[in-house]
Amino acid sequence: MPHPSSRISGISPSGKDGWEVHFAALSRRQKGEDILMLSVGDHDFDTPSETVEACVTAVRSGHHHYTQLPGLPRLREAMAKVATEATGVATTADEVLATPGGQSALYAAVQATLDPGDHAVVVAPYYATYPGTFRAAGADFTVVEARAEDGFQPDAKAVEAAVRPETRAILVNTPNNPTGAVYTRETLEGIAEICCAHDLWLYSDEVYWTLTGGSRRHLSPRALPGMKERTLVINSLSKSHGMTGWRIGWLTGPADLIRLAVNLNLVSTYGLNDFVSRAAIEALENRYGVDEIAARYAARREIFLAEMRGFNAVTVRGSEGGMYAMLDIRTVEPDCERFAWRLLEAEKVAVMPGSSFGEAAAGHIRISLCQPDALLKEAATRLRRFISAYPGENKARAAS
Numbered sequence: 238m239p240h241p242s243s244r245i246s247g248i249s250p251s252g253k254d255g256w257e258v259h260f261a262a263l264s265r266r267q268k269g270e271d272i273l274m275l276s277v278g279d280h281d282f283d284t285p286s287e288t289v290e291a292c293v294t295a296v297r298s299g300h301h302h303y304t305q306l307p308g309l310p311r312l313r314e315a316m317a318k319v320a321t322e323a324t325g326v327a328t329t330a331d332e333v334l335a336t337p338g339g340q341s342a343l344y345a346a347v348q349a350t351l352d353p354g355d356h357a358v359v360v361a362p363y364y365a366t367y368p369g370t371f372r373a374a375g376a377d378f379t380v381v382e383a384r385a386e387d388g389f390q391p392d393a394k395a396v397e398a399a400v401r402p403e404t405r406a407i408l409v410n411t412p413n414n415p416t417g418a419v420y421t422r423e424t425l426e427g428i429a430e431i432c433c434a435h436d437l438w439l440y441s442d443e444v445y446w447t448l449t450g451g452s453r454r455h456l457s458p459r460a461l462p463g464m465k466e467r468t469l470v471i472n473s474l475s476k477s478h479g480m481t482g483w484r485i486g487w488l489t490g491p492a493d494l495i496r497l498a499v500n501l502n503l504v505s506t507y508g509l510n511d512f513v514s515r516a517a518i519e520a521l522e523n524r525y526g527v528d529e530i531a532a533r534y535a536a537r538r539e540i541f542l543a544e545m546r547g548f549n550a551v552t553v554r555g556s557e558g559g560m561y562a563m564l565d566i567r568t569v570e571p572d573c574e575r576f577a578w579r580l581l582e583a584e585k586v587a588v589m590p591g592s593s594f595g596e597a598a599a600g601h602i603r604i605s606l607c608q609p610d611a612l613l614k615e616a617a618t619r620l621r622r623f624i625s626a627y628p629g630e631n632k633a634r635a636a637s
């Protein structure tokens with residue numbers, strides 16, 4: 238065949254991608270082994286039935302046609318209303334671009350603001366698609382690790398040290414995947430100051446904004462002084478409304494930038510699916526599932542962490558929101574990948590090694606809370622048993 242473009246070849250350079258444990262576990266489970274899958278972040282429950290019914294009604298009512306490129310007007314209105322709630326900043330429909338999922342909103346944000354050769358600073362640990370999204374734009378990026386010892390809150394000084402003359406943007410994600418850290422006001426103020434001082438865009442990935450628990454509430458950096466005009470918020474119905482497979486999300490930003498970004502929808506999707514858009518309108522306007530899903534994850538987080546607290550061998554880091562808990566297992570085994578493989582073999586529990594998400598998360602395991610309470614309890618029991626009997630030189634320390 239003729240040559241593919243270097244752009245497409247460069248998005249995901251071949252080799253290890255960090256998902257090896259997950260896919261090995263998945264294959265074994267599909268062959269009938271009783272493996273507890275705590276490795277992947279997709280809801281274990283279906284989309285709320287009201288949303289499903291709204292979609293069925295829309296299909297039956299003949300909503301089978303092209304829609305406006307930036308989204309149906311009522312959809313944009315509904316998204317703007319939720320953006321107002323999520324970010325604490327009054328938002329109008331022309332500040333919103335409907336996209337097929339949060340990932341597509343992130344892609345639009347990066348494409349709309351970076352030229353080839355431009356540079357961005359990305360806070361790690363991060364969601365696995367981030368590097369490829371920058372590579373797809375021909376942009377360079379520097380990873381700044383948020384430290385485990387700081388509860389995975391990024392250090393503004395370290396972020397600023399990575400800014401170069403060609404830097405155009407910073408990317409943060411709160412509540413965070415994989416760490417579950419919910420960024421504090423102080424953290425976000427530090428990052429906002431850098432954006433204002435260096436005239437940078439801030440991409441703020443807030444797809445988990447409803448999934449917080451305890452005392453740490455979600456704060457959007459868009460609400461901070463001087464940030465509305467430079468913040469591009471990535472949002473989605475995937476997590477908050479239980480709609481991962483429907484592929485619907487949105488980008489919120491200054492109306493002038495959104496107007497330009499509509500052209501991306503022209504050349505890529507040519508607008509969203511008609512009946513999915515109409516179901517999404519109903520879901521957004523009526524908050525279908527939002528409170529129940531948030532309460533469910535808050536309860537699961539508590540159930541799992543309660544099993545882990547008081548177990549000296551592991552330290553809980555981050556784990557304040559989102560769909561994941563993060564356990565520091567370094568006193569048991571510094572090599573988290575080896576730990577994850579051994580856990581799978583010994584106890585048939587699949588988790589993600591933290592190293593899959595960058596250096597800062599090495600020595601940790603990420604636990605997905607996308608399983609029923611009883612299963613999470615069972616997983617915690619197996620994990621404790623496994624650690625207490627951990628083979629090798631660290632056994633004595635692990636059992637203490």
Ligand SMILES: Cc1ncc(COP(=O)(O)O)c(C=O)c1O
Binds near residue numbers: 486
């Ligand atoms: C941090 C983060 N951002 C964005 C996404 C993309 O979500 P979606 O494209 O399903 O809206 C995900 C999905 O897991 C995520 O974890």
